[in-house]
Amino acid sequence: MGPVVTVRLLRWVGIVLLLLASSVSARADDFATLVGDLASDSFADKERAVTALGVLDDPRAVSVLQALSEGRLLKTTDGRVVISKIAGGTTRVRDAVTGEDIAGADPDRFDRVIVNNRLRGAIEGALAALTLFSIDRDARLVAARDALRHPSAGEAALLEKAIAVEQDPEIRAAVQLSLSAARLVSGSRQERLTAIRALGTTTDPQIKNLLDEFRAAPDTDPELKKAADAALTSIGNRLRLVSIAANLFQGISLGSVLLLAAIGLAITFGVMGVINMAHGEMIMLGAYTAYVCQQSFRALLPADWIDAYLSVAVPVAFFVAGGIGVALERSVIRFLYGRPLETLLATWGVSLILQQAVRSIFGSPNKEVSNPSWMTGGFDPIGGFTITWNRLYIILFCFIVLSVLALILSRTSFGLHMRAVTQNRPMASVMGIRTARIDALTFGLGSGIAGMAGVALSQVGNVSPNLGTIYIVDSFLVVVFGGVGNLLGTLVGALSLGIVNKFLEPVAGAILGKIVVLVAIILFIQRRPRGLFALKGRTAEAEA
């Protein structure tokens, strides 16, 4: 760390020297005068002082301006300007110019320096100017982006200076953008034209507003106006594209979560004709498995191993939920084959018991499962929306699970037997397939996948005993929509439900969108009572 700091310090010193050289009037007693002016009764005087402080290049100015904007700049009875600061429960007061503490002063006796909105704008501009040269990279970035909000001639000069010394490419880009915005309001005709073209390549709604304003101004040059129109169209198109991409990503993300939740349900329903209402609780158990793994790693293993907890949680959740699934099949469901409605009720009972058991063990409040570091954060592919790593990994995970399942179904003898039982149970039984064993294993597989789905869900939200009930209705609809016992149907069902939901949300609102989807599915079932990809033919609707 040491050398980096040194380099940064040297750069900071360089910037200060540069600024000192460029601003002739910079002197320490100017600072005292300007601070004194801040306490003036005239807002115009205050604004002049704020603007002057912004270009004064005095590091003390930052804290003074911050205090002013936060209402902590006070005026003593004898005309001194002080800053109050609450630290450790007590209020400390120090001189704004010298920085020395004033012991025993009661800040309640001093007048606050009043700020109005116009002044607030000036303060923000001045602070941006000062922080643009901060030693802290994040502060510079924020300042570079902030500068967009109050473009002015003074700022353009400042940003030009900043860009001359800035090394970091991300900050440079931000500064460049803000500079274009500043030139748009203050630059020469040619500069404005260049600025408009540069701004046209962005997706920032703020820039769109800025251009709108510029275009609408009565005295705008027609050529500039035309360029602004073109830029606005291009921004509008890009914003539309970004919103579609964002909805699509969120839709696929929701769809993949639904797919993970529904896929186990689809195969158990397909193979056994059984509706497992406790399926949601298998998801919930998986999520709690992730929580327990995380807690065990935290408690038992070295701190930098924590990122590995997820890779342990996935298989453990599969076996925990799968094992409970097999136990459930052997102890309850197998006695109810051929009575789907009774199965539905009995498994609902199981789900109540599992929920209450988890509530008794872990308590009702939500448990937090944190993302491993490699799943934290995200990236912005086209500007305007962020693809978060956790959601991206869940989509990947979901497709891996789907592919593995498809391979199991098509390539293993277990899969072959499972498909045989799905299509014709009595015949499969006559052929020597042990249908009871297939049922138990299928149920275990379906529940195990639900358990893994739970681990995935723990990465995008909180873990609570009723986690399963949130997804169960949607999972049913996916299965019913896609058609039972059909992986492709489940895939199409889950993704279309997820995407349609997310595209409806901005139009109709989250809840109304959901209601629309529910009603649409209820109506859809009228047309295709057996789902989108239902088996057709004599066997599918055999009647006793």
Place this chain on the structure above:
Amino acid sequence: MPALPGGQQKGAWSPRFWASFLACGVALAVAVPAFNHWVPPDSPAALPDYLVPLLGKYLCYALLALSLDLIWGYAGILSLGHGAFFALGGYCMGMYLMRQVGTRGVYGNPLLPDFMVFLNWKELPWFWWGFDHFAYAATMVVLVPGLLALVFGWLAFRSRVTGVYLSIITQAMTYALMLAFFRNDMGFGGNNGMTDYKDILGWDVHQSSTRLGLYIASVLALGLGYLCCRFITASKLGRVLLALRDAESRVRFLGYSVTDAKLFVFTVSAVLAGIAGALYVPQVGIINPSEFSPGNSIEIAIWVSVGGRGTLVGAIVGAVIVNSAKTWLTGAAPETWLFVLGTLFILTTLVFPRGVVGLLRRPSRIRTRAAARVPAGERA
């Protein structure tokens, strides 16, 4: 038990039936008020005031369970959205009660209920018009659930959605309604629902005499509902329903319209559920969207199972038993209630499929289907 060709089943309306029916009716409608009203409060035989609306609530649940047994026990339609019809009936009554509050609300607005004033509504939405008249509200209690059932049932039965598919879409229906009623801008009070009622037909809902009146109304509704269900199930239509429960397509080939028969009982059942909801609301003093939650609707099925499916009486018995247990347990040991309820679901389906009434009756009289005789078609 041989039946007459056509007409009501022999024995359905025998003197023995009427005697026991009236005995139960009198016990509920006369004895309870008598012990509450005329026995001195300090006597050990006295029925405390708080029990009257509680019993009334159980009777409303019993009527709701009866409505589900009519379609599930006889026609094999397991609706997992029956709570929706109950809640809709309840909302119609709740709207009437809100309009009765008048200027006595917190905001004193003579036209708008408090929650509308709070949400800055300027005028009464059209669907609230008329609810200040009891007769209109009572008509809506029947019409709203009935029409929803008619439309929903027509769509579902016409396209032959059966078995678990039907269960799932009824669940989706009540879920969608729940989400809708949670929204503030629907105009039904959002997630707080409607409460703080003042009076019904001019009587103060908090008065013990009003509560007794509501209780007796519940007894009458349950009694009439029972007779109505018994009339349907003992008729030739009842036999058609049993037949289509077991072999639906066979009934079609005999020339009966399965769609019409199912639609008829489904609608009757929804209306009964709506009436139950309407009587429930003034007795518990609140209606909110959680009544629509899918879990509530599934619970109705367990009342019916515990009592015994396809027996009508069983539904009533089951509703009262399960809900008494719930009242007692959620007070005594709240964390155990879900364990008990869950176990009930498993035991009644696995071990006692015929329920309490089934255990008491001779096996031959029960028309439930034995597990072994299930047509394979239902498994698809």
Place this chain on the structure above:
Amino acid sequence: MKTATPLTGALLYLNGVTVSFEGFKALNDLSLVVEEGELRTIIGPNGAGKTTMMDVVTGKTRPDSGEVFFRGTADLSRLDEAEIANLGIGRKFQRPTVFENLTVFENLELALADSRGTWRTLLAHSTSDRRDRIAAALARIGLSEQTGQPAGALSHGQKQWLEIGMLLIHDRTLLLLDEPVAGMTDRETEETAELILDLAKDRTIVVVEHDMAFVRSLGARVTVLHEGAVLAEGSIDHVQNHQRVIEVYLGR
């Protein structure tokens, strides 16, 4: 849709009927005519389309193409099961399907020719005429003793008879019987053949059957189906000597 005038006098008329399930053609351009009052047997190997043909006639399956007419006017491809049943077409399934939770009496009661409307069913009355008709049917199928028993408790053969009794009591014009003697003892098979011949005196019957001895005992005109189309038609002796029939079916 073309509106060709079907053959006059034909009770059941199928022309160019095709039904396919996911590429597999269960019926392939099938044409079949059954005259009023005829007793017809239909034979064919598994998958020849016998049951699908019945499904099409009774409205369970809609044909992809082709025409199906009853009495020359009623287009069966546009009606549902209940409407077709009410035209007077009755069907007995391959496996006996009686209402197992209803008594024998109640099974017949539901089948009785009577109004099928939901309201009429709800408010139906008991009359001695109806009782007599049920009693007559019970006697004819030999189940008078079992009248109060649940149908589920009957033997396999008794269930088959009860089902035939249910078709009988509805006064159907056309009966479609799908393997009526499957699973019956020899004695029951003989009795069933007699019952069918008796029934055929006043109605049209189409019997689908595998049991060649039974088909022979009915002595009726035989249609052989193969791969969803008619392969041969004629007397039992004619089809048994038909070269193609021997290849695909009889001589295997």
